[in-house]
Every structure is written in C-alpha cells, then in structure tokens.
Amino acid sequence: MNRIKTPSPLRVAAEMCRNKMVDGVGSNYHMFMNSVRGITEIIQLASLRPEDCRIICAKNSTNKTKLPAGFEIASTTDPVKRINFYTSTCFEGCDLKDTEGRIFIICDP
Numbered sequence: 001m002n003r004i005k006t007p008s009p010l011r012v013a014a015e016m017c018r019n020k021m022v023d024g025v026g027s028n029y030h031m032f033m034n035s036v037r038g039i040t041e042i043i044q045l046a047s048l049r050p051e052d053c054r055i056i057c058a059k060n061s062t063n064k065t066k067l068p069a070g071f072e073i074a075s076t077t078d079p080v081k082r083i084n085f086y087t088s089t090c091f092e093g094c095d096l097k098d099t100e101g102r103i104f105i106i107c108d109p
Helices: 009-023 036-046 061-066
Strands: 028-032 053-056 083-086 101-105
Touching: 009 028, 009 036, 009 083, 036 053, 036 061
Parallel strands: 028 083, 028 101, 053 083
Antiparallel strands: none
C-alpha cells in the first residue's frame, strides 16, 4: 500500500487519471470517493470522456445533475472501464471483478 499526502487530493487523482489515459496500458483504476462533486471535479480536471469512465453512485436525480453532460450513472454489473469511480453506495459489499484493477481510496475533507 502506498499513501500520498497532499493538500489537493482531487488534483493528484486527476493527474493520475490523465496519465492513465495517456499511457493507455496496465491496470484499470477503481477510485473510491466520498462525493459525486469530487468525481465531477476529477473528470473535468483530467478532461475525461464518458467512454473512459464508469461512475457508480446512488441513482437519483440529485446525483445525475451533479455529473458533467454526457456522463451517466452505471451499475456494478456494467463492463469495467479504464477509470471507475465509486461513492459510498459501493463501500461495503461490492465485489470488483477485474484482474487488471488497482484500487485507490481518495479522501477529500
């Protein structure tokens, strides 16, 4: 396990995602976060596209309005993408089936 202590965890996560999209090889990223707003910020900072990301959070109208245009709320049964975001909806009892996956826990108080 590696820890990164930073005053800007969302910027660091965005940089990791941007680098992942540039190199395009290796593991899929599975990022656990506290908020849909944080996910949106990472998406915008990293210039991610809907086809690059899977977002799993509570399926409600509030969360849908927080996501950038073109991004949808997915299900755990949808295919894994290169960048996968999860909120507390999946913190317990969610099995990730990805032999190429790396897990990141992002804490942004």
